[in-house]
Amino acid sequence: MRTAITSLVSGTLFGAGLALGGMTDPARVRGFLDVFGDWDPTLAFVMGGAVIVMAIAWRLVPRLAEPIFAGEFHLPTKSDLTPRLIGGAALFGIGWGIAGLCPGPGIAALVIEPAAAAIFVVAMLAGMAVVRLMEGASS
Amino acid sequence: MTLPGFPEAAPLAGLAGGVLIGLAAALMLLALGRIAGVSGLAAKAVGLGGSGMGRGSAWMFVIGLPLGALIVMLISGGIEASFANPVTLAIAGLMVGVGTRLGSGCTSGHGVCGVSRLSARSIVATLTFLGTGIASVAIMNALGLEVL
Numbered sequence: 001m002r003t004a005i006t007s008l009v010s011g012t013l014f015g016a017g018l019a020l021g022g023m024t025d026p027a028r029v030r031g032f033l034d035v036f037g038d039w040d041p042t043l044a045f046v047m048g049g050a051v052i053v054m055a056i057a058w059r060l061v062p063r064l065a066e067p068i069f070a071g072e073f074h075l076p077t078k079s080d081l082t083p084r085l086i087g088g089a090a091l092f093g094i095g096w097g098i099a100g101l102c103p104g105p106g107i108a109a110l111v112i113e114p115a116a117a118a119i120f121v122v123a124m125l126a127g128m129a130v131v132r133l134m135e136g137a138s139s
Numbered sequence: 140m141t142l143p144g145f146p147e148a149a150p151l152a153g154l155a156g157g158v159l160i161g162l163a164a165a166l167m168l169l170a171l172g173r174i175a176g177v178s179g180l181a182a183k184a185v186g187l188g189g190s191g192m193g194r195g196s197a198w199m200f201v202i203g204l205p206l207g208a209l210i211v212m213l214i215s216g217g218i219e220a221s222f223a224n225p226v227t228l229a230i231a232g233l234m235v236g237v238g239t240r241l242g243s244g245c246t247s248g249h250g251v252c253g254v255s256r257l258s259a260r261s262i263v264a265t266l267t268f269l270g271t272g273i274a275s276v277a278i279m280n281a282l283g284l285e286v287l
Contacts, residue, residue: 053157070170091242102235123236124236
């Protein structure tokens with residue numbers, strides 16, 4: 001229960017931050033990526049603010065024997081730079097640039113422009129399912 | 140407040156939004172010991188792999204995203220946003236879905252959580268998706284493709 005409520009609070013803060021910072025507006029996101037044109041630096045402030053707060057949070061992790069509401073930390077351990085990582089990130093970036101949406105803002109925008117956001121989110125989940133199926137086939 | 144030379148920019152709202160996102164991610168990290176990666180949590184919620192977290196809690200996080208946006212909408216009296224046409228949204232969504240699963244994360248997991256941890260994988264992934272995002276906007280502009 002504590003885990004579920006904490007997750008809901010975190011998601012809500014996250015969604016509020018996305019909306020407040022302008023990330024739920026694809027025009028603003030594409031404006032940020034348009035560095036060779038009419039550049040809008042707003043998203044640099046969003047990322048900067050988030051990274052600064054999280055950099056402090058990471059410094060607190062070693063002082064905690066375990067998370068406040070959980071038995072242990074579950075953190076990524078991979079460190080290898082693979083073609084899969086870089087290829088996936090490259091493809092994601094192209095999609096991000098085309099429509100000005102990444103996963104968080106796409107889902108948050110379901111209350112702003114429901115029909116448009118739903119098309120993006122359903123297509124995104126379909127893409128995730130494709131990867132899941134390919135992995136199932138190869139293993 | 141505006142930035143000299145960038146009349147469209149909203150630096151204070153951006154910074155405030157970023158701090159909220161950082162607090163959200165810090166809460167997941169310090170309270171639950173988890174990375175607040177939206178693509179991984181969304182995949183987990185619908186049963187397509189992703190985060191090691193329980194599905195119920197993954198759903199709670201995902202539901203929180205539109206809830207948070209709704210709260211901002213109600214307080215501010217509306218959120219400005221313009222979206223691409225359906226075909227563009229579908230193509231972009233597919234690429235984002237495939238790319239974030241292959242690349243193990245998106246703007247939140249890599250860009251915020253990983254970069255702030257100084258993870259080499261996340262820094263490389265973030266520079267890569269920023270690079271291809273910038274390139275796709277530049278190429279579309281050069282071709283005169285207006286999608287918004």
